[in-house]
Amino acid sequence: MKTTVALTALSLALTACSKQTETSATTGVKQEIYGKMPDGREVGIFTLTNKNGLKARVTEYGAILVSMESPDKSGKTADITHGYDTLEGWLTNTSYFGSTVGRFGNRIKDGSFTLDGKEYTLATNNDPGGIPCHLHGGIKGFDKVLWSGKPTDSNGVEFAYVSKDGEEGYPGNLTVRVTYTLSDDNELKWEVQATTDAPTILNVVHHSYWNLSGDPNTSINDHILTLNAPTYLPTDAGLIPTGGIAQVAGTPMDFTKPTAIGERVAADFEALKFGGGYDHAWVLEKGEGIRLAAKLRDPKSGRVMEISTDQPAIQFYGGNFLDGTVAGKGGVKYPHRTALCLETEGFPDAPNKSNFPSSVLRPGETYRHTMIHKFSAE
Numbered sequence: 001m002k003t004t005v006a007l008t009a010l011s012l013a014l015t016a017c018s019k020q021t022e023t024s025a026t027t028g029v030k031q032e033i034y035g036k037m038p039d040g041r042e043v044g045i046f047t048l049t050n051k052n053g054l055k056a057r058v059t060e061y062g063a064i065l066v067s068m069e070s071p072d073k074s075g076k077t078a079d080i081t082h083g084y085d086t087l088e089g090w091l092t093n094t095s096y097f098g099s100t101v102g103r104f105g106n107r108i109k110d111g112s113f114t115l116d117g118k119e120y121t122l123a124t125n126n127d128p129g130g131i132p133c134h135l136h137g138g139i140k141g142f143d144k145v146l147w148s149g150k151p152t153d154s155n156g157v158e159f160a161y162v163s164k165d166g167e168e169g170y171p172g173n174l175t176v177r178v179t180y181t182l183s184d185d186n187e188l189k190w191e192v193q194a195t196t197d198a199p200t201i202l203n204v205v206h207h208s209y210w211n212l213s214g215d216p217n218t219s220i221n222d223h224i225l226t227l228n229a230p231t232y233l234p235t236d237a238g239l240i241p242t243g244g245i246a247q248v249a250g251t252p253m254d255f256t257k258p259t260a261i262g263e264r265v266a267a268d269f270e271a272l273k274f275g276g277g278y279d280h281a282w283v284l285e286k287g288e289g290i291r292l293a294a295k296l297r298d299p300k301s302g303r304v305m306e307i308s309t310d311q312p313a314i315q316f317y318g319g320n321f322l323d324g325t326v327a328g329k330g331g332v333k334y335p336h337r338t339a340l341c342l343e344t345e346g347f348p349d350a351p352n353k354s355n356f357p358s359s360v361l362r363p364g365e366t367y368r369h370t371m372i373h374k375f376s377a378e
Helices: 002-020 270-275
Strands: 021-023 030-036 042-049 055-059 064-071 077-079 099-101 107-109 112-115 118-121 133-135 148-151 156-163 174-182 187-196 205-207 224-227 279-283 291-297 303-309 313-317 341-345 367-377
Touching (some): 042 156, 224 313
Antiparallel strands (some): 064 077, 148 156, 174 187
């Protein structure tokens, strides 16, 4: 009898241990428990590694990219993203580090929109220039909920979440799936699919903060940026697009050729004054399917990141609101402009601009968004 009890206890202990750390035999994806939500629910974290030593860690909380490790030109590997070391840190995340944001990434004017003749009111949780607006899905957007994750058969992880009708003021029950995949071609692919049972609006966006140097204390102003975007969306003082589309040629917004980010960031130009630097949507060259949107290079480390997408725009945010008050990985208090975001997306405030590409998703349709980060060194 005692032997049976002992074996049962051992079996339970081994089962519990296997839940702490599991590696899929088919994918090599390592799965662990990252911590617990305030209500006691367990949060998983997944580590994706490819044959070249690149490593991405993603978590069920917020469908967040926790870290991305990539080698420099000498082969030295470093994490090139801002964020936190622990789940407890991520629970305080107000900068959207690494997050999957939605339902609607970026800004909506006055926190309201009209769909099929009905007006909807959303939270006004952001106020650039002292002008309130809706930002990144509201008070508790996709970045602050617990997703359900599972490994895929292609060195990836699929996260699932059901956003209920009325959540954060949005209509329709929305079923969302976000997949991260790390290939041996050094590509980290982030893909979204979503369906709804009632008309709604949608613009799901990935919001990692990048510093290719691997040193979170250094400025990204020396990074060289290229954007395949001949035009951008001018905004008002509240960073809401005016509805117009402006040419970048002859302005500090022109990144059609490789340009140091800090070269013109302090220029006497209205858009830069409104944003406190770069914080705008660039309109990508038109084309079908997935195409190259941006290239970022750090001259010192030699690291290069190329971004491809099927979306019409990319938001370039230069870390203007980082101010040294947020303590992140290793206790580093991230200084001003020590990371940047490149967020492929639909147009900001599209629900209120009839001339912008539609952000409406209807029953029977499937929303899709693909964003590919390709890493190299030169």
